[in-house]
Amino acid sequence: MLTAISAGSVYLVNKARDDNKWVVHTIEVENQVNSLLLEVRRAESGARGYLLTRGDEFRADHEKAVAAIPPALDKLARQIGDNPEQRNSMARLRAAVDTRLEQFSREMDFVSRNEPDKATALVREAAAGDTTTTIRDTAEAMMREEERLFAQRTLNADRSQTLAASLTGIGSGLVVVLALISILLVRRSAQMRDEAEARLRDANLNLESTVDERTADLREANDEIQRFAYIVSHDLRSPLVNIMGFTSELEEMGGDIFRRIGSLTHIPAGGSPVAAADIGDIPLEEPDKQLSQDFSEALGFIKSSIAKMDRLISAILNLTREGRREFEPVRIDMRELMEAIASTVAHQASEANAEIRIGELPDITSDRLALEQIFSNLIDNAVKYLKSGEPGEITVRGRTKLGYAIYEVADNGRGIDAKDHQRIFDLFRRAGTQDRPGQGIGLAHVRALVRRLGGTMSVSSELNQGSTFTITLPIHWTASKRTGDR
Amino acid sequence: MTQPVTIIMIEDDEGHARLIERNIRRSGVNNEIVPFGNGTDAMKHLFGADGSGLVQKGNALLILLDLNLPDMSGIDILRQIKENKYLKASPVVVLTTTDDSQEIKRCYELGCNVYITKPVNYENFANAIRQLGLFFSVIQVPPAAT
Numbered sequence: 338m339l340t341a342i343s344a345g346s347v348y349l350v351n352k353a354r355d356d357n358k359w360v361v362h363t364i365e366v367e368n369q370v371n372s373l374l375l376e377v378r379r380a381e382s383g384a385r386g387y388l389l390t391r392g393d394e395f396r397a398d399h400e401k402a403v404a405a406i407p408p409a410l411d412k413l414a415r416q417i418g419d420n421p422e423q424r425n426s427m428a429r430l431r432a433a434v435d436t437r438l439e440q441f442s443r444e445m446d447f448v449s450r451n452e453p454d455k456a457t458a459l460v461r462e463a464a465a466g467d468t469t470t471t472i473r474d475t476a477e478a479m480m481r482e483e484e485r486l487f488a489q490r491t492l493n494a495d496r497s498q499t500l501a502a503s504l505t506g507i508g509s510g511l512v513v514v515l516a517l518i519s520i521l522l523v524r525r526s527a528q529m530r531d532e533a534e535a536r537l538r539d540a541n542l543n544l545e546s547t548v549d550e551r552t553a554d555l556r557e558a559n560d561e562i563q564r565f566a567y568i569v570s571h572d573l574r575s576p577l578v579n580i581m582g583f584t585s586e587l588e589e590m591g592g593d594i595f596r597r598i599g600s601l602t603h604i605p606a607g608g609s610p611v612a613a614a615d616i617g618d619i620p621l622e623e624p625d626k627q628l629s630q631d632f633s634e635a636l637g638f639i640k641s642s643i644a645k646m647d648r649l650i651s652a653i654l655n656l657t658r659e660g661r662r663e664f665e666p667v668r669i670d671m672r673e674l675m676e677a678i679a680s681t682v683a684h685q686a687s688e689a690n691a692e693i694r695i696g697e698l699p700d701i702t703s704d705r706l707a708l709e710q711i712f713s714n715l716i717d718n719a720v721k722y723l724k725s726g727e728p729g730e731i732t733v734r735g736r737t738k739l740g741y742a743i744y745e746v747a748d749n750g751r752g753i754d755a756k757d758h759q760r761i762f763d764l765f766r767r768a769g770t771q772d773r774p775g776q777g778i779g780l781a782h783v784r785a786l787v788r789r790l791g792g793t794m795s796v797s798s799e800l801n802q803g804s805t806f807t808i809t810l811p812i813h814w815t816a817s818k819r820t821g822d823r
Numbered sequence: 824m825t826q827p828v829t830i831i832m833i834e835d836d837e838g839h840a841r842l843i844e845r846n847i848r849r850s851g852v853n854n855e856i857v858p859f860g861n862g863t864d865a866m867k868h869l870f871g872a873d874g875s876g877l878v879q880k881g882n883a884l885l886i887l888l889d890l891n892l893p894d895m896s897g898i899d900i901l902r903q904i905k906e907n908k909y910l911k912a913s914p915v916v917v918l919t920t921t922d923d924s925q926e927i928k929r930c931y932e933l934g935c936n937v938y939i940t941k942p943v944n945y946e947n948f949a950n951a952i953r954q955l956g957l958f959f960s961v962i963q964v965p966p967a968a969t
Contacts, residue, residue, distance in 0.1 A: 571920060575891070575941075576836075578941050582838065582842040583838065586845075
């Protein structure tokens with residue numbers, strides 16, 4: 338819109354300039370007409386003066402004026418070339434002037450030929466004739482026409498100027514209005530942005546408090562689970578004591594009963610049954626013997642199951658207890674720690690024909706007991722699950738990366754199938770051939786410890802290709818990082 | 824023993840109570856055993872209706888205490904016994920499933936005389952109780968009023 342207004346303004350200003358030019362042109366035309374008339378008059382008066390006085394100065398004056406007339410006429414003709422009406426007048430004027438000039442030359446001829454009478458007559462004739470009048474009238478007509486044009490063109494010019502002025506005014510007004518609208522819009526958008534920022538800030542604060550809340554909830558839930566596991570495992574123990582106790586009592590009673598049966602069925606010929614206490618080794622008869630064996634077998638299963646259940650419950654209890662233990666970060670010489678662990682499994686290792694090699698290990702700040710448990714579990718596992726009939730090679734090595742220490746415990750043992758890589762970290766889950774004693778607790782425990790120490794662990798292994806357990810731990814662990822996570 | 828010692832057994836699990844009693848008897852201890860299945864009854868017996876403990880004045884007691892009771896914590900009972908002027912000299916044997924070191928420490932701090940964990944393994948359990956019985960047969964228990 339502003340462009341349109343600017344274009345309009347430029348156009349109108351140009352138009353006003355044009356109009357003004359035309360006004361000036363009109364004035365110039367008027368001037369030219371006047372100067373032409375003046376020259377004609379001069380020529381006339383020069384001719385008359387010459388006629389009267391025969392003064393050469395008059396003659397020169399006349400000739401100068403006559404000489405000036407045709408150029409003036411031509412110039413006038415050029416100037417009014419745009420106006421057909423004026424062109425007609427011009428033609429008439431030119432004819433009249435030509436006639437008059439011809440008269441002048443005749444007059445001058447007569448005068449120079451010393452025939453003043455004829456010249457005088459000619460002057461009179463010319464005065465009486467309408468040539469002069471025609472010149473005057475035509476010139477006046479032209480002047481009128483030019484005046485009319487002048488008035489009209491002045492008006493036009495005024496109008497153009499007024500239009501240009503008002504258009505400029507409107508343009509300025511529009512600019513002001515647009516500026517106001519822009520300011521309003523900018524201010525509104527700024528306000529909206531401020532509001533959005535405020536909302537964002539609020540949302541951030543909310544988010545933080547939400548995260549805090551959730552964290553607190555999670556901690557609470559975690560504590561709850563710990564307590565729950567503790568109570569459950571603890572309370573499960575109590576009935577287990579009874580089951581085990583009375584099963585054992587039953588076992589003893591069973592022994593008594595079968596001894597008694599034995600004594601009753603083996604009545605020595607001709608005598609009374611001997612006292613039960615003295616007949617412990619009396620063989621039972623075949624069906625009774627079978628019964629006794631079944632009885633013992635049933636009790637044996639019950640007892641071994643109870644023992645297993647007790648071990649599981651103890652494991653859970655230990656895990657929850659471990660989860661409650663406060664960790665204390667201290668500087669640890671990892672090489673020393675690994676060597677100590679290696680020496681504790683040295684016996685098993687030599688039995689399994691295995692060698693434990695300890696490579697370069699970065700020292701870290703962490704909880705000593707937790708690290709001992711982590712690595713002794715891993716090295717213990719490595720020794721435990723070697724391939725039979727092949728010398729074992731267990732390598733412990735480490736490196737640092739971006740504030741973390743990475744330790745690897747690698748063996749050339751039986752390996753773990755890829756589908757079991759997750760499973761082995763689950764509580765009570767084991768993988769591969771079940772030919773070694775164990776509860777399926779070690780790795781679950783190790784992973785829980787690593788997590789509490791702010792680290793991660795992973796395994797890479799293939800069946801029969803050995804396993805590598807990788808532990809990543811922060812080099813400078815501070816207990817405060819996870820104080821609430823107990 | 825100048826005076827027969829009464830064994831007060833506070834144990835909510837009847838099975839446990841039975842097993843404990845049997846094994847004590849097997850070890851040759853024939854003292855009277857007064858069993859209680861919950862804390863409230865035991866407290867009433869020990870401290871009397873007025874809660875002063877005066878009812879036990881002059882009696883020689885040995886208290887077998889389980890920590891996990893349905894109505895109250897065995898630790899509370901232990902504390903009250905050890906704070907009562909008539910009962911505080913009576914030996915208290917805590918016999919419970921809890922083997923939490925914090926708990927054990929707490930009991931000894933409160934004045935418990937012996938802390939025994941009930942093992943699930945019956946052999947060990949029976950052994951522990953029998954040894955406790957032997958201990959009972961040699962222990963000198965002062966009368967409650969001092």
